[in-house]
Structure formats: C-alpha cells, structure tokens
Amino acid sequence: MIKKLILKYFPSEERFWEVFRFLLVGGGCFVLEYVLLYTLTEYGGLPPLYSAPIAFTVSLILNYFLCVSFVFHAEHQSRSQVVLFVVTSLMGLGINQVTMWIFIDLVGIWYMFAKVIASAIVMIWNYFTKRFILHH
Template sequence: MEKKTSLFQQILRFGVVGGGAFVIDYGIMVFLTEVVGINYLLSSAISFTVSVIFNYILSVKWVFNVTGERSQKQDFAVFIVLSIIGLGINSLVMWIGVTKFGINYMITKIGATAIVMVYNFITRKVFLENGK
C-alpha cells in the first residue's frame, strides 16, 4: 500500500516544484524576450509550456497522490487540459497587466504566476488525485 502524502506535505512540495517551474518559466520568458526579441506574450506562452512538462513530471511523481486508476496518458491529458486553462489565465493576466495597466511584463509575470499557482494546486488536487 502506498503511503499518502499529507496536505501540508503536498503544499510544501508543490511550492518547491512550483518554485522550480517558475525559475524555468521566468528565465525562458526573459531570455526569449530580451535576447531573442520575441514578443512578451509569445515568449510567456512558450516558457509556460516548457515549465508545464517539468511541473507534470514532479507533480505526478512527488507532489500528489496519483493512484494509478487512470493510465499515464489519461493523467497527462488531464494535466494538459488543466495547464491549457492555466496558460489562458496566465496570458490574460499578462495582457491585462501590460497592455491595460502599463505594468512591466517581468513584474506582471510574478502576479500571473501567483494566480495560476493557486488555480493549479486546487485543480490538480481535485482532478489528479484519486483518478477523478
């Protein structure tokens, strides 16, 4: 029988994984925008997508109590759908922050990440655990 991870442990682990994903996401976004010259919305979407793969692997293996009632392909599909919604939230917050409020994209990304992080934890907890 697998040992269940407590909610407190999950939150801590999610924070560690999320921190790593943020470094990947933010670093790639800034690199693509500042060095390569890609528009901030496109570079943000690309960096977000790369960080999702990192996040998926560690979330399933280390953070959440994924029971294996679904196949890995099904779990990944659920994760991708949730992540696409998260990408939509991220892009919307980026667009509103930068275009409507004139906030620098690097600062806006921090707020967008915080919002999406809460969304990610709640939805992944609900939909990944227990094969729901």
C-alpha cells in the same frame, strides 16, 4: 509545537508536506519559466506575449512530471487524468495570457512584474485542479 501548528492549519501532516512539495516544485518551475521568459524576450527578440506561452509550456511539462512523481505520488495516471491535466493546464495558460495582457497592455506595467502576478493566480488554479485530478 510545530506539529500542533501544522494541524491547526492543515487537515493532516501529510497535506502539509504535500503543499510544501507543491510549493517547492512550483517555485523551481516558476524560476525556470521566469528565466526563459526573460531570455526569449530580451535575447531572443520575442514580444513578451509570445515568449510567455513558450516559457509556460516548457515549465508545465517539467511541472507535470514532478507533480506526478514527487508532489502527489500518483505515478499511474489514467488517460482521463492525463487529458484533464492537459485541459486544466491549457486553461492555466489562458489565465496566464489574459493576466499578462491586462497588466502589460492595459495597466502598462513591466512584463516581468506582470508575470509574477500571473504566476500567483495560475499557482492557485494549478494546486486545486491538479490535486483534484491526480487524487481521483
């Protein structure tokens, strides 16, 4: 029953578990990033648009190692794969910053809620770009 359901929505059972692992790692890294954002802003006195890229970068480094070893099982990375990972991650940081700026400064919502929206957008970007990079 569960296997039929999985195969209905995923091309293979392996892809299902890959997405599951990606969401697990991403969720953990999101919690880390969210806690760092809050801590640096509330206790470190940094404005959210300064603490956000710091928290993003720390989370990204951990995410990279977990994606390579645990999610995509792609331990042997070429130089071009690493460069593409870094470039797409910097693009993800840009997406994060623009989304945070729009929702904090233009829309006027609380920075922690803006981070949830930004993270959802960046998560979609990250899955497709990282999957492409680490599987090629």
